[in-house]
Amino acid sequence: MAGDRSIWRQGRSRSTKKGLDDYVTDVDRALDAQLAGGLTALFPADSVISEENAASRQQFSQHAGRLWLVDPLDGTEDFIHGKPHYSVMVGALEQGRPTAGWVYAPVFDQLYFGGEELGLFGRAGAAEAAPLVPTKPNLPRPDLTGDRFSVLIGTKDARRYGESILRHIPQAQFGFIGSFGLKVLEVIQGRAALYIYLNRRVKLWDTVGPLALARAAGLVCCDLDGKPIRFDAAALDPDTLTHQQPILVGWPPFLNLLLPLLQRAIADVD
Numbered sequence: 001m002a003g004d005r006s007i008w009r010q011g012r013s014r015s016t017k018k019g020l021d022d023y024v025t026d027v028d029r030a031l032d033a034q035l036a037g038g039l040t041a042l043f044p045a046d047s048v049i050s051e052e053n054a055a056s057r058q059q060f061s062q063h064a065g066r067l068w069l070v071d072p073l074d075g076t077e078d079f080i081h082g083k084p085h086y087s088v089m090v091g092a093l094e095q096g097r098p099t100a101g102w103v104y105a106p107v108f109d110q111l112y113f114g115g116e117e118l119g120l121f122g123r124a125g126a127a128e129a130a131p132l133v134p135t136k137p138n139l140p141r142p143d144l145t146g147d148r149f150s151v152l153i154g155t156k157d158a159r160r161y162g163e164s165i166l167r168h169i170p171q172a173q174f175g176f177i178g179s180f181g182l183k184v185l186e187v188i189q190g191r192a193a194l195y196i197y198l199n200r201r202v203k204l205w206d207t208v209g210p211l212a213l214a215r216a217a218g219l220v221c222c223d224l225d226g227k228p229i230r231f232d233a234a235a236l237d238p239d240t241l242t243h244q245q246p247i248l249v250g251w252p253p254f255l256n257l258l259l260p261l262l263q264r265a266i267a268d269v270d
Contacts, residue, residue, distance in 0.1 A: 091208030
């Protein structure tokens with residue numbers, strides 16, 4: 001997924017705004033076409049949905065087989081501003097279930113890939129791929145006493161809900177990085193205990209790859225009611241493929257402990 005590394009330098013200054021806090025660069029467009037074309041050539045019986053090809057979204061309702069979801073640049077704002085936490089993501093969706101994912105972090109030249117029936121793997125640079133062992137963070141006691149713990153959250157969610165969340169969960173320490181996929185990997189690798197995404201703007205190509213990896217790691221991927229994240233037509237906006245559920249990703253005992261507190265914190269604001 002790395003390709004010609006010069007592409008990361010060439011596209012940074014050529015960006016346009018395509019929506020509210022949503023940007024596209026020459027790199028997005030080039031990688032979108034390259035990855036979608038490559039997947040189509042490798043799997044001609046499958047369909048490909050890619051972020052920068054709006055017409056491809058119709059495949060979600062028209063194709064009954066395996067779907068490939070492509071996000072050519074997750075965390076575009078980080079890329080534009082020279083920050084390191086952006087990624088390239090591909091995911092496979094079969095019968096409404098994420099079965100495999102790939103997340104590549106160009107700045108770190110690190111690739112993560114796998115799925116529930118495949119295992120989890122990581123590869124740094126040109127090294128051989130090696131198993132990626134999920135790591136539980138140091139979790140608080142049931143009474144939430146003890147050391148503080150890292151919770152990843154987006155800046156918009158932090159502005160709206162952060163004060164209320166910290167009032168209900170004072171041991172939480174917020175962390176901020178750009179890419180949805182890299183946030184999920186922070187939880188998988190034990191550098192964060194929980195990822196909270198509440199603003200319901202994330203699209204199918206943002207989630208399928210990373211949540212396939214999260215499920216393979218044994219993490220819980222649920223909404224604020226504790227219901228599993230769904231990938232069927234009833235759970236998505238039909239035109240944009242935006243998830244209608246808020247998304248929580250975390251370790252089972254910890255997430256079960258925090259869920260009632262998060263519910264109260266969000267209710268206090270909404």
